[in-house]
Structure formats: structure tokens, C-alpha cells
Amino acid sequence: MKRFVIIALTVGGAKVARYLKKRLQEQECHADVVLSQRLAQDDENYYLKGEFTRTIHRLFKEYDCVICIMATGIVVRSLASVIVDKTVDPAVIVMDEKATNVISLLSGHVGGANEWTRLIAKLTGATPVITTATDTENVQALDILAKRVNGWYPNFKENTKKINCLLAEGKKVELYLEPYLRRYLKRLNGFEILSGIKEHQEGIPLIIVSDRSGFMKSNDVIHVIPQVNVLGIGCRKNVTYEMMQQTFAEFCTEHQLLWQSFAKLASIDVKKHEPAIQYLAQTFNITAEFYSASELRQVSTNYPASAFVLKTVGVGNVACAAADYASGEQNVTRRYANHEITMALSRLHEI
Incomplete structure (x- = not known):
């Protein structure tokens, strides 16, 4: 979940900040409000007099999107020294205290400021101001x-x-x-x-x-290279790192798959601490997820079952069912088996 923070300087800005926080939370977004001590109510987050610059620097480093209800010039001067690069900086959005305009100021594409500017405009009735060339020309960047x-x-x-x-x-x-x-x-x-x-x-x-x-x-x-693939894995106990890596290489070669395309790998929970599976996940920086036999049984009937596997772990197939369950889609490859390891591929239902 993306983390938003709204910071304001005036009474009017604080009112808009509280309203926007409520609307963002209705969109299932995490949103915090940070105000000066004189404006904060009840248990709201606040900063002390003279600590505005230090506070906005901290928020810039801690949140995915910083929404500033104040003059654009204040924001530019305050953040100038902490801006690094659009590939790592958070989105920065500026609004006036009457919510007339909402401006995508920093990290419009990569950071998501353009997208969130449109969302905030929709939630508040403000006019979105986006100056990125591809957006003004209505082309996809x-x-x-x-x-x-x-x-x-x-x-x-x-x-x-x-x-x-x-x-x-x-x-x-x-x-x-x-x-x-x-x-x-x-x-x-x-x-x-x-x-x-x-x-x-x-x-x-x-x-x-x-x-x-x-x-x-x-x-x-x-x-x-899109990260849309989910790799289901089943294996015997204590297969070696070499066996796991060799099987993965063979599987990718057979289907002409690039390793960077894997969003996650999945298996049954009894394999959660299997060293070779953890090794594969860590080596290729792939998120690993593990599911119970009862969860996998919900989709395992879509694939051929093994009586031995069913007796051993409680579900008739692991690789196929795990890829299916983790992705929300049925397999797009047949089950691959070699080196005492099985693998199957599904693609994410949505991203």
C-alpha cells in the first residue's frame, strides 16, 4: 500500500488536508496529516515552531507521496537540497488552500505524481495541473x-x-x-x-x-521485460542449490523465458524453509510465497495429481497448484519435472 502524507501551513490548508485524508482513506490509501503544533487537533501529528524544513525533509524520505498545501515556491525552496533523482524521489504534489488547483511537481511518471494528481483532483474537485510533455500531448510515456x-x-x-x-x-x-x-x-x-x-x-x-x-x-x-510471471515449485526434501538452479535454467530455456520476468515464486507451506527454494528466491530477487494444502486443493483439481504427493503433503500437485493459486490464473505451461524438482508457470491475473 502506498503511503501518502499531507502537510499544510494555514487553517484553511489544514481543513483541506483533513478532508483529503478522509477521501484517500476511502480509496484504501494510507494517508497521514502533519501540521504545525498550533493547527494540530487531538492526536494529529505536528511539528514544533522552526522545524518545518526538517519535518518536510523527513517526510520526503519516509513517504511515497508528499502532498503540500501551500505555495509552490515554499515547497521548491524547502526540498531543493534533498532532491536526488526521479528514479528514487517520492512524488511531490502541491495544492492551494482552497483546493482550486492541484499540481504535479516532482516525480510525475516514475514516482506516480501525475497519476495521483488526477486522483486528488477527482476527489476534491480541483483542477489538475500536469506539465509533462507526453501527458500534455496525450501520448503514453x-x-x-x-x-x-x-x-x-x-x-x-x-x-x-x-x-x-x-x-x-x-x-x-x-x-x-x-x-x-x-x-x-x-x-x-x-x-x-x-x-x-x-x-x-x-x-x-x-x-x-x-x-x-x-x-x-x-x-x-x-x-x-515485464514482471508478470509466477513460478510454482515442488521438490523433494533437501534438493541441492545446484539442482534447483539447473532446473530453473532448463525451465526458462524450454519456454524462452527471461528470469527478470518473474514476479514471485510459490510453493506449499511445508517447503517454506527448504534451502534450495529460498536460495532461488534470494539469488534472483523473487518474492517467495507459501500456501497451505487446503488452499492449494482449491485449484489442484485443474491439474494431474500424484498419489504419492497427495499422501505426502495433502495435495495431489504442488507446482501447478501453487502457480495457479498465487497468480489467480491457470497455468500457461505444462508441469516440468527434472532433478527431483517440478515447476509450472502462471501469469498474474492483475498487476
Whole structure:
């Protein structure tokens, strides 16, 4: 859950801050209000006289979005010394105390300020002020497209600037998107959509959004790797690290999968402390989730069962059921078995 904090300087601003906190909480967002000591009521968070700058610096480092109900100039001067880079800075949004305008000030794309500015405008009736070129030209930015699928691509700052500039100027940028990823990406304004890689015109920038390997490498091509895959794992007790890594490599090779595309791996709870599973999760920085046999039985009937596995852990299949249950979708691969390990793949129902 993203964490919002609202800071205000005046009585009118404090009133807007409390109202906005309530509306954000109705959207299931975590929201705090921080005011000066003279404005704070009951158990509200406050800062002492003379501690405004120190307080806003702390909030900048602790929250995902800092909403400042005050003059833009105050915010700019106060935060100038702590701003680092758009890839790590939180979103910063500015509002006036009458909630007339809400301004996306900092980290509009990567930090989410543009998206949250629109949300706050909707909740308060304010006019959203967004100056990012791709937004004003109504085209989809490369970094926002990637964010929608938790995607990664190389040379982030350089490629983002280059492609977003071309899109904002109305120049041609091609996009190839795997058909099974289209449900995650509804807005593709500005891109020329290709139905196949063979349609690519040499010399035209091409964005490939795919969890698969084997695509061309060229200065024209940027490969966005989405994190949408869930790996289900079953294994014998105490399989080695080498066996686990070898099986994972074979599984990825068979399906031409890039390891960066895995959002999480899943197994049964009795395998929670299996060293080789933990090793795989830590080595590839993949979140590991574990489920009870009763949970996995809810979906295990979709897949072939093993009497031995059923007798041992209480569910007839582990890899297939775990991938299904963790993703909310049925498997997109057949069960793979080797080195006393089984694996199966599902894709996240939603991101």
C-alpha cells in the first residue's frame, strides 16, 4: 500500500488536508496529516515552531507521496537540497488552500505524481495541473508503459528521455507487445502497434514488451521485460542449490523465458524453509510465497495429481497448484519435472 502524507501551513490548508485524508482513506490509501503544533487537533501529528524544513525533509524520505498545501515556491525552496533523482524521489504534489488547483511537481511518471494528481483532483474537485510533455500531448510515456507491467529496461534515464521526446513530438515509435500482455496495457497512444516483429522498419525505434528471450539486438530496439510471471515449485526434501538452479535454467530455456520476468515464486507451506527454494528466491530477487494444502486443493483439481504427493503433503500437485493459486490464473505451461524438482508457470491475473 502506498503511503501518502499531507502537510499544510494555514487553517484553511489544514481543513483541506483533513478532508483529503478522509477521501484517500476511502480509496484504501494510507494517508497521514502533519501540521504545525498550533493547527494540530487531538492526536494529529505536528511539528514544533522552526522545524518545518526538517519535518518536510523527513517526510520526503519516509513517504511515497508528499502532498503540500501551500505555495509552490515554499515547497521548491524547502526540498531543493534533498532532491536526488526521479528514479528514487517520492512524488511531490502541491495544492492551494482552497483546493482550486492541484499540481504535479516532482516525480510525475516514475514516482506516480501525475497519476495521483488526477486522483486528488477527482476527489476534491480541483483542477489538475500536469506539465509533462507526453501527458500534455496525450501520448503514453515509455516509463509509464513499463510501470504498468512492473517492467525493466536498460539505460532507463537515457532511453526514457529519448523515446518520450519522440512521442511528444509526434514522431514514429514502433511497439510490439506480446498478445498475452495486452490485458495489462489499455492505453498505447502515440505508438505504432506492430502485429509481428517482421513488420519492424529499420531505423525506426522499436519497443518490445515481452517476457521472452531471443529477440533481435539493435540500437533501435528497447526490450521492456515485464514482471508478470509466477513460478510454482515442488521438490523433494533437501534438493541441492545446484539442482534447483539447473532446473530453473532448463525451465526458462524450454519456454524462452527471461528470469527478470518473474514476479514471485510459490510453493506449499511445508517447503517454506527448504534451502534450495529460498536460495532461488534470494539469488534472483523473487518474492517467495507459501500456501497451505487446503488452499492449494482449491485449484489442484485443474491439474494431474500424484498419489504419492497427495499422501505426502495433502495435495495431489504442488507446482501447478501453487502457480495457479498465487497468480489467480491457470497455468500457461505444462508441469516440468527434472532433478527431483517440478515447476509450472502462471501469469498474474492483475498487476
